[in-house]
Amino acid sequence: MASWPRFRALWIYRFHKYTHRLGKVWSFLRKYLYLRLLKARLGNRRIVAIILSEQMGDIIACEPVAREVRRQHPHEYIIWVVREPYLELVRYHPDLDGFLIEKCPSERDWLLKAGVYDVVYNMHISHRKCRYCGGDPVNPTADKLGLTFDNYYDQGDLLYVFSQAAGLPALTDDPKMYIPDSVRSQVASLHLPPRPIVIHCQSSHVLRDWPAEHWNQLVSWLLANYPHSIVEVGLQPVVNLEHPRFRSLCGQLNLLETAAVIEQARLFIGIDSGPAHMANAGxxxxxxxxxxxxxxVRYLPYSGRYKRGDGVTIVNNIGHPCAELPYAWVQRAVEQRLGQPKLV
Structure with missing residues (x-):
């Protein structure tokens, strides 16, 4: 007989599974009706869907797709299909007419098969499934190019690869972020020091991370040798120092507020993550x-400025995970960016 914790976990999973599937049906019906009514209201204008619903860094990197699609469809109604946590990244884009919040990959597949979009630019690689719905969403364009989750980073940066998966030319533009004045005003109310060093220490995947003790050592060295203030951003704090020139904003900012903090930085130091893409875009x-x-082994996700090597130092111990980067390498790279230490 199954133990109580396993029995409980099973039924919690089943509860989420069935409620998710019921919610998906209702969500699909509402969106289908909305898009049909929108088509009727638009008359001769077509609905053009750009689909890249996650992750943060992917969406930021692929921002130039919106500009390219607007160039190709200057008079059509263009929407970006996105998951709700990442909505702010596309909400204010001047080349978009709107957005559609995606519930899950299975719902996306239903809407594509329902034919409610007139033109589709789907950047997703095939076989990214919903954990509750099953199904197997495919992207024939990506399949024709031979793109899979096992090889896509070998083909180029995120924008270069995903733009082709959508059936567009291979794009190489610099990404941009669109931050409204209201967000900048909110960040101004935090009264941050001018031009701080901004750090981001923890990603959504442990394989991208650098050890916490190295981050603490690096921040201690910076504070002892340079006059600049340091601000940590992200979800969870990694640096545990108390110092008048160090401030943690971890867990306190939304996506655009994080971008607005980063755009004030004299230097961004971070692992491969969404905030690193924000720094590139800024x-x-x-x-x-x-x-x-x-x-x-030799992947580089960034297009534009960081891909060209302008204003960036990429520290990579080829063939080893980020966690094995020698501390001295990172300190030396930071010193080269900031100049010789100035004792404070």
């Missing part, structure tokens, strides 16, 4: 810590 000088990710 033309902020950076020190980016990379390492082997699964079978990807």
């Amino acid at each position: 033309h902020i000088d950076g020190v980016i810590l990379l390492g082997q990710l699964f079978n990807f």
Whole structure:
């Protein structure tokens, strides 16, 4: 007989599974009706869907797709299909007419098969499934190019690869972020020091991370040798120092507020993550810590400025995960960006 914890976990999973599936049906019906009514209201204008619903860094990197689609469809109604946690990344884009919040990949597949979009640019690689719905969403364009989750990083940066998966030319533009004045005003109310060093220490995947003790050592060295203030951003704090020139904003900012903090930085130091893409889009000088990710040894996810090597130092111990980057390498890269230490 199954133990109580296993029995409980099973029924919690089943509860989420069935409520999710019921919610998906209702969500699909509402969106189907909304899009049909929208088509009727638009008359001769077509609905053009750009589909890249997650992750943060992917969406930021692929922002130029919106500009390219607007160039190709100057008079059509263009929407971006996105998961709710990432909505702010596309909400204010001047080349978009709207957005559609996606519940899950299975719902996306239903809407595609229902034919409610007139033109589709789907950047997702095939076989990314919903954990509750089953199904197997496919992207024939990506399949024709031979793109899979096992090889896509070997083909180029995120924008270069995903734009082709959508059936567009291989794009190489610099990404941009669109931050409304209301967000900048909110960040101004935090009274941050001018031009701080901004750090981001923890990603959504442990294979991208650098050890916490190294981060604490690096921040201690910076505070002892440079006059600049340091601000940590992200979900969970990693640096545990108390110092008048160090401030943690972890867990206190939404996505655009994080971007607005980063765009004020004199230097961004971070691992491969959404905030690193924000720094790239904001033309902020950076020190980016990379390492082997699964079978990807020499991958570089950034297009534009960081891909060209402008204003960025990529620190990578080729063939080793980020966690094995020697501390001295990172300190040296930061010193090269900031100049010789100035004792404070």
